[in-house]
Amino acid sequence: MNNNTRLNLANYLCKRFYCQPTGRELSCILDLPSSSNNLSALVEWINKLYYQERGNDLLWWENRLQRQLESKGYQL
Secondary structure (H helix, E strand, C coil), X not given: CCHHHHHHHHHHHHHHCCCCCCCCHHHHXXXXXXXXXXXXXXXXXHHHXXXXXXXXXXXXXXXXXXXXXXXXXXXX
Protein backbone atom coordinates (compact mmCIF):
# COMPACT_ATOMS: atom_id res chain seq x y z
CA MET A 1 0.00 0.00 0.00
CA ASN A 2 1.58 3.29 -1.03
CA ASN A 3 1.57 6.51 1.01
CA ASN A 4 -1.22 8.13 -0.99
CA THR A 5 -3.47 5.11 -0.42
CA ARG A 6 -2.75 5.21 3.32
CA LEU A 7 -3.61 8.89 3.45
CA ASN A 8 -6.86 8.30 1.53
CA LEU A 9 -7.73 5.42 3.87
CA ALA A 10 -7.06 7.62 6.91
CA ASN A 11 -9.30 10.35 5.46
CA TYR A 12 -12.03 7.80 4.82
CA LEU A 13 -11.81 6.42 8.36
CA CYS A 14 -11.98 9.96 9.80
CA LYS A 15 -15.19 10.59 7.90
CA ARG A 16 -16.59 7.14 8.66
CA PHE A 17 -16.09 7.58 12.41
CA TYR A 18 -17.08 11.27 12.44
CA CYS A 19 -13.67 12.61 13.45
CA GLN A 20 -12.20 15.88 12.27
CA PRO A 21 -8.84 15.28 10.56
CA THR A 22 -7.39 18.19 12.52
CA GLY A 23 -8.70 16.98 15.90
CA ARG A 24 -6.52 15.14 18.41
CA GLU A 25 -8.81 12.61 20.08
CA LEU A 26 -7.57 9.63 18.07
CA SER A 27 -3.97 10.42 19.03
CA CYS A 28 -4.94 9.67 22.62
CA ILE A 29 -7.28 6.77 21.92
CA LEU A 30 -4.82 4.97 19.65
CA ASP A 31 -1.89 5.61 22.04
CA LEU A 32 0.03 7.64 19.48
CA PRO A 33 0.93 10.81 21.40
CA SER A 34 3.56 11.86 18.87
CA SER A 35 0.87 12.33 16.20
CA SER A 36 -0.09 15.93 15.60
CA ASN A 37 -3.73 15.24 14.65
CA ASN A 38 -6.31 12.53 13.92
CA LEU A 39 -5.18 12.12 10.33
CA SER A 40 -1.53 11.55 11.22
CA ALA A 41 -2.57 9.21 14.08
CA LEU A 42 -4.60 7.11 11.67
CA VAL A 43 -1.79 7.00 9.11
CA GLU A 44 0.63 5.85 11.83
CA TRP A 45 -1.91 3.27 13.08
CA ILE A 46 -2.47 2.02 9.51
CA ASN A 47 1.29 1.72 8.97
CA LYS A 48 1.69 -0.42 12.09
CA LEU A 49 -1.16 -2.76 11.27
CA TYR A 50 -0.41 -2.99 7.57
CA TYR A 51 3.10 -4.23 8.15
CA GLN A 52 1.89 -6.71 10.79
CA GLU A 53 -1.32 -8.03 9.23
CA ARG A 54 -1.51 -6.76 5.63
CA GLY A 55 -5.18 -5.76 5.78
CA ASN A 56 -6.31 -4.26 2.50
CA ASP A 57 -10.11 -4.32 2.56
CA LEU A 58 -12.10 -1.25 3.70
CA LEU A 59 -14.40 -3.33 5.85
CA TRP A 60 -11.40 -4.96 7.54
CA TRP A 61 -9.95 -1.54 8.42
CA GLU A 62 -13.30 -0.26 9.69
CA ASN A 63 -13.72 -3.33 11.90
CA ARG A 64 -10.20 -3.05 13.29
CA LEU A 65 -10.65 0.62 14.15
CA GLN A 66 -14.05 -0.04 15.69
CA ARG A 67 -12.61 -2.84 17.84
CA GLN A 68 -9.71 -0.60 18.87
CA LEU A 69 -12.06 2.21 19.88
CA GLU A 70 -14.43 -0.12 21.72
CA SER A 71 -11.54 -1.75 23.58
CA LYS A 72 -10.73 1.70 24.97
CA GLY A 73 -14.33 2.09 26.17
CA TYR A 74 -15.72 4.25 23.38
CA GLN A 75 -19.21 3.37 22.17
CA LEU A 76 -19.99 4.00 18.52
